[in-house]
Amino acid sequence: MQLLKERIKKEGRIVSGQILKVDSFLNHQIDIDLYNEIGKEFKMLFSDVPVTKILTIESSGIGIACITAQYFGVPVVFAKKAKSKNIDGEVLTSRVDSYTYEKSYEIMVSSKFIKPEDKILIIDDFLAKGKAIIGLNNIVNSAGASVSGVGIVIEKGFQEGGNIIRQMGLNLHSLAVLDKIEENGDIVFK
């Protein structure tokens, strides 16, 4: 997605060598016009598969999932990371090791909201080691439902997540795949 790649090149910042920060438009401050272009792109890429619900994970996937859902005409469900009073009853869970937060955590979805007949499109902002997507896929499987596709905004192509997800046979589309970050900080896409 050319518009996204241009935006990453223009506003993305590299910190600590390998961490791409896109907080001015994607995951802290949010450019809603860009989110709409992302939503349209996902609709085009997944136009040939059935989608009854979009599943994402808190927090930075939620906004992208909501704007994207407008183009599919389906509800969003977001997996929660911490047990609170706001989730009760029977839950589907999976454990995720987080690269960003350097800890592992449980993700959970109320079993009411994913049924065996659901065709799920998983949406998230980043794909690095693939742990969050594997956790979401586990939750969909444990509900007896199926994953129609996985839509990622930015895939870090130099980490293993993309290969793992593709080898699992999941229908993955990433809107921008980073090939490498040069020593001078230049971002190269695949």
Place this chain on the structure above:
Amino acid sequence: MQLLKERIKKEGRIVSGQILKVDSFLNHQIDIDLYNEIGKEFKMLFSDVPVTKILTIESSGIGIACITAQYFGVPVVFAKKAKSKNIDGEVLTSRVDSYTYEKSYEIMVSSKFIKPEDKILIIDDFLAKGKAIIGLNNIVNSAGASVSGVGIVIEKGFQEGGNIIRQMGLNLHSLAVLDKIEENGDIVFK
């Protein structure tokens, strides 16, 4: 907002006497059509004040803020609850006591994204004791910016948050104000 109140009466569930759960359409599974009606209502209610950015807090405010921002044509900024690699540089912080999570936590916004000239509309899903809104208001004030309004989807009118926020002189609009929850579980609106 009549549509919202009808939906709360139809699908809201009361647990432990005082906790209203609206997880089938508002904050776990999300009805995007309802979010759009909420966004239009906020635009109508705040049409007479300047708004340059919408500020919310992760996680359940993000989707509402993103859909609402489409009607204002402004970016969204969401406050983060945990220090991660995804936030760096100078940050604006405030401490919040959470009713839902029974603990206190720091919320933070990168100082790059709220400037003195900004006119901020704060959006959140629930207002109970008002702690999150006070924290967001503190962050806006510490940036030297001003709060044009506070838009809440569901205000628990039997808790003190609404009065506190109004007494602070903030321009608060709540789309549904709960008056009380009857012993039989009936929900009464103000």
